[in-house]
Amino acid sequence: MFPFESVITIERAHKNPVYLQIAIAISKAIRNGILKPGAALPGSREMAQKLGLHRKTVLAAYDELIAQDYIKAIPRKGIYVSEQLPLLKPKKWNSERMHNAYGYRLEIPGEHRVQPTVQEDHTAILKLIIDDGYPDVRLSPIDTLLKSYRFILTKKNNIEQSKEDNARGSIRLREQLKLLLSETRGINIGKENILITHGAQMSIYIAAHLLTFKNTQVIAGDPGYATANKVFTDMGATVISVPVDKYGLDIDAIAHICTQQTIHFVYVIPHHHYPTTVTLSTERRMRLLELSKYYNFVIIEDDYDYDYHYDSAPYLPLASANHEGRVIYIGSFSKILAPSIRIGFMIAPGNFINQAANFRKSIDVGGDMFMQDALASLIQEGELKRYITKAKKAYHLRRDHLYDLITKKTSPYVSLSLPGGGMAMWVQLDKKIPVRQLHEMLLRNGIKIKVINEEWNAFRFGFASLNQTEIEEVIDTIEMAIPKIIS
Numbered sequence: 001m002f003p004f005e006s007v008i009t010i011e012r013a014h015k016n017p018v019y020l021q022i023a024i025a026i027s028k029a030i031r032n033g034i035l036k037p038g039a040a041l042p043g044s045r046e047m048a049q050k051l052g053l054h055r056k057t058v059l060a061a062y063d064e065l066i067a068q069d070y071i072k073a074i075p076r077k078g079i080y081v082s083e084q085l086p087l088l089k090p091k092k093w094n095s096e097r098m099h100n101a102y103g104y105r106l107e108i109p110g111e112h113r114v115q116p117t118v119q120e121d122h123t124a125i126l127k128l129i130i131d132d133g134y135p136d137v138r139l140s141p142i143d144t145l146l147k148s149y150r151f152i153l154t155k156k157n158n159i160e161q162s163k164e165d166n167a168r169g170s171i172r173l174r175e176q177l178k179l180l181l182s183e184t185r186g187i188n189i190g191k192e193n194i195l196i197t198h199g200a201q202m203s204i205y206i207a208a209h210l211l212t213f214k215n216t217q218v219i220a221g222d223p224g225y226a227t228a229n230k231v232f233t234d235m236g237a238t239v240i241s242v243p244v245d246k247y248g249l250d251i252d253a254i255a256h257i258c259t260q261q262t263i264h265f266v267y268v269i270p271h272h273h274y275p276t277t278v279t280l281s282t283e284r285r286m287r288l289l290e291l292s293k294y295y296n297f298v299i300i301e302d303d304y305d306y307d308y309h310y311d312s313a314p315y316l317p318l319a320s321a322n323h324e325g326r327v328i329y330i331g332s333f334s335k336i337l338a339p340s341i342r343i344g345f346m347i348a349p350g351n352f353i354n355q356a357a358n359f360r361k362s363i364d365v366g367g368d369m370f371m372q373d374a375l376a377s378l379i380q381e382g383e384l385k386r387y388i389t390k391a392k393k394a395y396h397l398r399r400d401h402l403y404d405l406i407t408k409k410t411s412p413y414v415s416l417s418l419p420g421g422g423m424a425m426w427v428q429l430d431k432k433i434p435v436r437q438l439h440e441m442l443l444r445n446g447i448k449i450k451v452i453n454e455e456w457n458a459f460r461f462g463f464a465s466l467n468q469t470e471i472e473e474v475i476d477t478i479e480m481a482i483p484k485i486i487s
Helices: 018-031 044-051 055-067 095-099 142-153 156-161 171-185 200-211 226-234 251-260 282-295 350-363 369-380 383-409 435-444 468-486
Strands: 071-074 078-081 128-130 194-197 217-222 238-245 265-268 298-302 327-332 344-347 424-429 447-449 458-462
Touching (some): 018 055, 018 282, 044 055, 142 369, 194 350, 200 350, 217 226, 251 282, 282 298, 369 383, 383 424, 383 468, 447 468
Parallel strands (some): 128 447, 217 238
Antiparallel strands (some): 194 344, 327 344, 424 458
């Protein structure tokens, strides 16, 4: 029998619960090719005995792995690694190889459709805004953050340090982020692998600039994040669209494209794809990583709202696997705290971060070091974790409440799937209800849909920033508007 005791290490003092530590360890073994598709796992009793744990803990870990499609339970037979996953060869992480992985593509070179946006109507008196999926600032620990900010301002030593070269971001924040990413996402890096930016968009811009040269070809999902696609095309790259279905990017389509032409990088949002909110399946994640190795392309992984997942623990990022430096990982605190907190980050090999920091100096001398250090305090003192726990509970309730109301009051004219996480729903309308007409009617009632997509006759309903009473008001207004539009 496979020596699971050597793969699964339990740390009682770790902030992650024991069942999640087991699930993460087994999923890593699968993704790294140590456990092969079809391999048998011990039953819950046997595994509990091996690890010296209660059976319920192992059952919870297995339930988590089943929810994420890593394993499957076959009645009267046992538990097995999913055979839908690609066969991988185990490889050791090599930091030198990672460090040099981008060496072949670091020369710095000297229309996809833009997401349709609604026109401002300055005559309307707005009561509520259906945004694109933002946190509720009423829940955010902004007061605590600003208190830390003011305290840091009083320290002369901090003021002197702020005058130093800070193109990579606050050392203190990078140190805290290193610990946070290891604990929550299984990404083990050093502070030299981190660049602090003004948000995910800035990270995308810098990464695209460094990766784009003559005849660069990029793959992105359709429907997708048009703002990122515009960055790529503005840089001179050609964006090749592949379909997005309920399992995320169509990896078969990517594989076919790679046999026909050279692909330089793939832009992917594996958690809660924009705009449709679907999650990239485990099988497709692993196949995408295999394709990146075989065809030697880079993956830009935009994980803008990783922390908000409701039905199971979030899948580990692509960046947590043995990708040999081919994944550039992007995240943002703006989606955690508030849109006005313009702090994001990029994770990549050290030489790529060096060039990213050098390029950043040409467009921005650096971020607000005081705010970055204040955020570091929020992380270090556990305040950020407490806030995310509280916010996640609130957003979970709001998601369920919105889904119930839409299903009850607007069916059959509205279709949507319950997203596993994130802060928005992708709402598609019956063709009898043009999304622009719905927007205009809601606007006359003081409710604005921030962004619509006329091509798909759909819009994103950001539920996190609205409380349950506000959600009810919006749905009641939509319910009243539908008969008027149809008639």
